[in-house]
Amino acid sequence: MHMRKVKITNTKDESIYGKIPCDSDFIEMINSLKNRQPNFKTMSSLEWKADSNLPSDPSPLEKRDGVKWYLVRLHDGSICVKEACYVQNNDYLIAEMQTSGFDMHDECKIEISDF
Secondary structure, three states: OOEEEEEEEEOOOOEEEEEEEOOOOHHHHHHHOOOOOOOEEOOOEEEEOOOOOOOOOOOOOOOOOOOOEEEEEOOOOOEEEEEHHHOOOOOEEEEEEEOOOOOOOOOEEEEEEEO
16 A cells, blocks of 8 residues: 655654555545644644544554654544644544654644655
C-alpha cells in the first residue's frame, strides 16, 4: 500500500510525523489545513478545527505500547495530534506519529507529502 507522510513542523524546524494511506479520507482535509495554525494548543496536543466525516469503517490502527503520539479525528470532526495517554475511545486513530523532539508551543504547520 502506497503511503503519504503527514508532518507537523514548528518554527524551530522540529517536526512530528507519521504515515497515512494514499486512499485515506483525511488526505484532502489535512491538505486544506496547510499553513493554518492550530486552533488550540496544550503541552500534550495540537488541534485544528475541521469538518471531517467519521469514516464508516473502524480505524485500522489500534493503540500500541511504545507509541507516544497519535494523529486522531476527534468526535467533533477536528484533527488533533496528542500524546497516546490522552487518546480516548471515541478518537479515530489516523496515524502513529514519531518525533525526536518537538515544541508544541511554537507556531506550527501541518502538511501532507510523498515519502
